Amino acid sequence: MPWWITEQPVPPDAHCGDRHVHVDHQYVALVTDPDEMIREPEHPFRWVRPDELDGLAMFADTRLLATGLFAVVPMLGAGDVDAVTVMRSLAGDRQS
Template structure:
């Protein structure tokens, strides 16, 4: 099976005091989705994530590093932001491959620098959605599930209150603890 690397981003913005998830309407699939796409030659997954968000939403974002192991400050290499999840998704033929293939998707979480500020015209229809709207939108179930869990932790991320145990617990139990 042919595998292609992709990157996608759960973009959150504090819009008039309320945390919202940014979604694009996919023209071919007819669903509300998070921004993302194929990693192009010469790009890292991080580069692709930031490019796709800018192209599809017209916005700039800051990727948020997930809870994970720290690297010593004297580590001599550049570090890339880790994805929150890496998933494999079988997909039908698309513009990158004429056959069924698998997307190895690096899924990131990001905060919009200025949610209402466009730096360019978005390539796709875009909307902000609150948590309560997700169930009523035509979305993939896995995106809806992860987005709902992320809504429980995004206030911590936005405040810089990054308690790894609280975040990981909230993601695992949906904020029920």
């Protein structure tokens, strides 16, 4: 299951000549050996490390979200925070 889903309105691009919405599915995985694959994925994807973010083509706000998410992955793995709390903090929402 995705950890979080984001919908981003975008202008026409090389794939679609009309305004449309990109839907991003963000996943979080904690692994002990990132080079060991349990099985082939059903859909193409690529796991990335924090130091690889700057080289990826993505929206600036998606990069900011990913950077913030990497900062809290240890807490997520420990069950210390939930997705809504993390997203509110990344968005700057100080409501309780």
